[in-house]
Amino acid sequence: MSNTSSNLHERQSGSSTFDSQSSDEDIVLECRNLSVAFEMDRGTSRVLHDVDIDIRRGEIIGIVGESGSGKSMFASALLNAVVSPGRTDGQVTYHPRDGEPVDVLGLDKGPLRSLRWEDISMVFQGAMSSFNPTMDFREHFVETLDAHDYDIAAGIERAEELLSDLYLDPQRVLDSYPHELSGGMKQRALIALALVLEPEVLVMDEPTAALDLLMQRSIISLLSELRDKYDLTMVFITHDLPLVTKLADRIGVLYAFEFAEVGDTAEMVRDPKHPYTRALLNATPNLDAPLTEMRPISGAAPDPVDVPTGCPYHNRCPMATAECEDIKPPMDAVSETHEVACHHWPDVDDEIPLSTGVQK
Amino acid sequence: MSVDQPVLSLSDVDVHFEKDGGGLNPFADRPTIRAVDGVSLDIGSNDVVAIVGESGSGKTTLGKTAVGLQQPTGGSISYRGQDIWAAKKWRSNPSIPYEEIRRSLQIIHQDPGAALNPNRTVMSSLAAPLKRWQPDLGSEDREARILHFIERVGMSPPHDYAHRYPHQLSGGEKQRVALIRALLMNPDLILADEAVSALDVSLRVEMMDLMLELQSEFDTSFLFISHDLSNARYIAEHSGGRLGVMYLGELVELGPADEVLQNPQHPYTKVLKWATPELGVDEGPTEPPVREIDIPDPVNPPAGCRFHTRCPNATEQCRTDTPPAANVDTSGNHHVTCYRATDDDAYWNSTPLDGATLASDETTHDD
Numbered sequence: 001m002s003n004t005s006s007n008l009h010e011r012q013s014g015s016s017t018f019d020s021q022s023s024d025e026d027i028v029l030e031c032r033n034l035s036v037a038f039e040m041d042r043g044t045s046r047v048l049h050d051v052d053i054d055i056r057r058g059e060i061i062g063i064v065g066e067s068g069s070g071k072s073m074f075a076s077a078l079l080n081a082v083v084s085p086g087r088t089d090g091q092v093t094y095h096p097r098d099g100e101p102v103d104v105l106g107l108d109k110g111p112l113r114s115l116r117w118e119d120i121s122m123v124f125q126g127a128m129s130s131f132n133p134t135m136d137f138r139e140h141f142v143e144t145l146d147a148h149d150y151d152i153a154a155g156i157e158r159a160e161e162l163l164s165d166l167y168l169d170p171q172r173v174l175d176s177y178p179h180e181l182s183g184g185m186k187q188r189a190l191i192a193l194a195l196v197l198e199p200e201v202l203v204m205d206e207p208t209a210a211l212d213l214l215m216q217r218s219i220i221s222l223l224s225e226l227r228d229k230y231d232l233t234m235v236f237i238t239h240d241l242p243l244v245t246k247l248a249d250r251i252g253v254l255y256a257f258e259f260a261e262v263g264d265t266a267e268m269v270r271d272p273k274h275p276y277t278r279a280l281l282n283a284t285p286n287l288d289a290p291l292t293e294m295r296p297i298s299g300a301a302p303d304p305v306d307v308p309t310g311c312p313y314h315n316r317c318p319m320a321t322a323e324c325e326d327i328k329p330p331m332d333a334v335s336e337t338h339e340v341a342c343h344h345w346p347d348v349d350d351e352i353p354l355s356t357g358v359q360k
Numbered sequence: 361m362s363v364d365q366p367v368l369s370l371s372d373v374d375v376h377f378e379k380d381g382g383g384l385n386p387f388a389d390r391p392t393i394r395a396v397d398g399v400s401l402d403i404g405s406n407d408v409v410a411i412v413g414e415s416g417s418g419k420t421t422l423g424k425t426a427v428g429l430q431q432p433t434g435g436s437i438s439y440r441g442q443d444i445w446a447a448k449k450w451r452s453n454p455s456i457p458y459e460e461i462r463r464s465l466q467i468i469h470q471d472p473g474a475a476l477n478p479n480r481t482v483m484s485s486l487a488a489p490l491k492r493w494q495p496d497l498g499s500e501d502r503e504a505r506i507l508h509f510i511e512r513v514g515m516s517p518p519h520d521y522a523h524r525y526p527h528q529l530s531g532g533e534k535q536r537v538a539l540i541r542a543l544l545m546n547p548d549l550i551l552a553d554e555a556v557s558a559l560d561v562s563l564r565v566e567m568m569d570l571m572l573e574l575q576s577e578f579d580t581s582f583l584f585i586s587h588d589l590s591n592a593r594y595i596a597e598h599s600g601g602r603l604g605v606m607y608l609g610e611l612v613e614l615g616p617a618d619e620v621l622q623n624p625q626h627p628y629t630k631v632l633k634w635a636t637p638e639l640g641v642d643e644g645p646t647e648p649p650v651r652e653i654d655i656p657d658p659v660n661p662p663a664g665c666r667f668h669t670r671c672p673n674a675t676e677q678c679r680t681d682t683p684p685a686a687n688v689d690t691s692g693n694h695h696v697t698c699y700r701a702t703d704d705d706a707y708w709n710s711t712p713l714d715g716a717t718l719a720s721d722e723t724t725h726d727d
Contacts, residue, residue, distance in 0.1 A: 066560050067531075167653045183415065185654060212414045212587040214635040218648045239561055242637035283562040285590040286638050297562045300530070 028201060028233050029055040029078060029120075033090035036073045036082050045304040048073045049257040050090070055201070057097075060227060060234040062248030062265070064241050064280075068301050070257035071237050075205045078235065079116055080104050094119065097200065118148055121199035123191055125206040130190055131178040137189055138174040141196055148197055155196055162192040165229065166222055184215035188222070195230065203235045208243070216240075220247045242284055245269050250337075253277050256302045256312035259331075263338030269356075273334050273345040275317045278352045286356065311343065319344050319351050365441055366402040367548045367581055368426060368465070373399045374434030375421050379659060391659045395421040397609040398435070403549060403581050408601030410584040410592035410617065412632060416655050418609040420553055423585045427465040427551045439464065439548075463493055466542035470554035472534035476526040482510070482537050483522040490544055509540045513570060532563045536570070543574060549581040556591055564591060572598050589636040593621055602693075605629045608658055608666040615694030625688050625696040627671045651715045665698070673700060673718060675710035683707075 036048040048070045055061055065071040076082045078092060092104040096119065107115060116122065124130060131140060138156070145155035160170035166188040173181065173189055181189065187207060194202060208216040224247055227234055238244050244251060245265055252262040253274065261274040272278055279297045299316035302308055308315055314324040321344070329343045342348070375396040395418040403409055403426075413419045424430040425437065428444045437444050439461045447454035447461060469475045476485055486506045490497060497505075503522075510518040513536040526534055535555060542550050552571065556564040572595065575582055584595045596603045596617035603617040605628060613626040624630050627649075634649050650670040656662055665683050668674040677699065686701040688694040699707035712718055 066562055182654060213589065213637075214414050214632060214648075214650075215653070217635040217637070218650075218653045221646060221648060240637065241561070246637055280562060283565055285561075285565055285568075285588075285594045286636070 026057040027054045028057040028095055030093040034077055035089045036077050037087050043305045047257055047304050048077055051258055057233055059249045060236060060247055062244030062251045063237045064244055064251060065254035066239060066301055069254040071254050072205055075203050075237050078203055079120055079122055080112060118197045119199055120201040121194040123194050123204040123207045125209050133178050136175060136177050140193060159192060159196050162195055165226060166192055184211050201233045205237045216243060223247060241280055242286055256307050261340040267338045273340040273348050274342050275319055275348060275352055276313050278354060282355050366404050368403040368439055370399055370401045370426060370437050372435035373425055373432045373437060375425055375430060376433045393658050394609050394661055399611045405581060406579050407581045408596055408599040409604060410596040411604045411606055412586055412589050412592045413606035414655050416658060417606040419585050419606045423551045423553050423583060426583055427467055463545050464548040466545055466547040467551045468538045468542055468555045470558055472538045475538050476534060478526050481523050481525055486541055513540060531559055532567060535567060547580060551583045553585045568594050589632050593617060608661045613696045619694050625701045626698045627673050628667050672716055674713045674716045675707055677707045677710035
């Protein structure tokens with residue numbers, strides 16, 4: 001497919017990370033042609049489609065999409081955790097701070113197990129079901145440390161520090177059983193558990209979706225403190241675009257199982273170029289926007305078995321032309337830090353004005 | 361019945377639950393959960409009230425109590441002047457029969473998937489309440505009426521949708537069916553408890569628009585409950601309704617939606633405003649403006665003002681004394697339960713608690 005040049009032109013040689021223009025382009029995870037497919041009776045369901053993206057060391061990248069846009073599959077594919085009979089193709093390369101690059105999709109069971117948790121760790125949405133109800137939190141930490149041959153005493157000390165970083169009382173939490181804590185406390189304990197083996201990358205799939213807004217915002221501010229304190233790279237996957245603007249350095253918008261637009265948070269909020277990103281922003285209830293300007297997005301998200309040809313958004317897009325129906329738009333650079341897959345992005349300002357009340 | 365009589369009137373309503381505990385000892389103290397404590401609220405006809413609060417604030421219990429699904433342990437609740445729970449009593453001879461009250465107060469739940477019977481088609485689910493309440497309606501009329509509603513909420517062609525099962529509908533469509541089921545009863549009030557929270561962000565505005573449209577078309581009142589201030593604002597401000605803020609069982613601020621948002625008086629309302637993501641990018645992540653992230657246990661709510669354990673402006677006075685409800689302006693529509701809205705010297709001369717300050721650092725505070 002033509003959706004290849006996702007990361008501008010300077011890194012076409014692929015695996016090398018030293019031909020980029022500046023040192024802050026230090027890549028920690030590199031995805032090339034990443035696809036996930038499920039064979040179904042009615043055809044092949046392609047739930048992630050030829051995704052190319054680089055995740056930079058130390059950044060927080062927000063991945064945003066509606067239900068059924070492939071965002072959870074992206075998270076699973078990063079860790080080679082797609083469940084059978086799903087098939088993951090393409091390449092995910094992990095570049096440790098020191099040492100050789102690791103081909104994540106080619107790893108055997110053992111090394112893969114230690115890569116997860118020790119190098120790349122993951123937090124899922126359902127904190128409620130991530131814990132064993134018959135074990136207290138101390139046992140959960142001990143079990144995790146033990147399974148990866150870490151020093152238990154030092155690990156528990158680290159756990160206590162992590163828990164207090166997350167505004168929890170370490171002794172109380174370690175001696176509690178899961179049912180004794182509220183949802184927000186469990187979710188924070190899960191983040192501490194994910195970080196106890198000192199991973200470099202933390203992948204979070206809707207980590208705050210089941211919580212109320214105040215807890216969501218509180219966790220968001222704690223996460224950015226954790227990133228600074230422990231030098232983490234974070235991938236934050238969510239359907240909530242306004243929430244992720246408070247945390248992420250960069251935002252990628254997924255539509256129909258591929259990236260429609262990727263850019264710096266400020267550019268994505270002030271001046272997004274993809275009609276879908278604009279529709280998404282205009283459809284989001286918020287406190288500032290004029291009420292009359294909020295509009296729902298018409299139409300439904302595409303079926304993964306039958307993604308429209310050309311631009312996958314063309315049948316919902318008010319700007320679509322014959323070109324959009326036939327030719328899939330390639331990723332095009334809007335600026336050095338912003339790229340978009342749309343044939344008509346230069347005209348989007350006139351066609352779909354932003355109504356979010358944010359100044360350019 | 362006088363014209364200005366409210367459809368629903370809650371007066372000093374308490375809902376306390378006794379928690380299991382104490383094992384086999386029958387004399388053990390059973391802890392009491394004070395889910396709703398001393399709430400008074402009037403809902404007029406064609407009125408919209410949105411209630412916001414965190415998990416554990418008692419907003420769902422308040423909603424259930426308002427529509428007569430939960431009996432209050434204190435205070436009273438009346439529908440057009442008739443006490444709901446008195447009407448239910450045998451031989452009470454109420455001015456409005458209980459069945460009619462029950463039919464006039466409808467509910468839409470958070471999870472539309474669980475609210476519909478998976479073994480019944482949309483038509484069959486929607487026909488059941490009509491058969492129960494309007495048995496003399498012929499089957500053809502009934503179907504025509506249901507099909508009309510299905511089309512009215514934007515599910516077209518209606519014949520196709522009427523014969524689908526819930527699993528063949530999207531989340532938004534299921535919620536529409538639940539909305540039709542409530543509206544078929546021609547209710548005076550619909551309780552929408554987190555009715556849009558489970559939907560994708562992009563579908564929420566559409567669903568709320570539909571609710572507002574039908575609200576004005578059918579002269580129905582709405583009690584809209586949400587943890588999300590931006591959804592509550594959308595519903596309340598669009599309909600010129602009121603916004604209420606709940607904290608640990610108490611209604612701490614209530615007023616016209618635009619006024620509560622533009623000029624929030626309770627520190628907790630300001631905290632909720634902070635928690636609502638806005639699209640500005642100028643400020644990065646900020647510290648939560650509360651001294652404690654977690655809401656206290658409603659089993660033993662803090663003494664004095666219940667928010668004092670987390671409030672950024674709490675003093676020794678708040679720790680011991682309960683603030684009175686105060687009018688914010690002269691109109692008498694905007695109430696808040698906080699010493700900061702009063703001139704009470706006992707508060708302003710009191711020592712701030714650890715980590716708190718008397719000064720307001722909010723830009724929203726405009727005096």
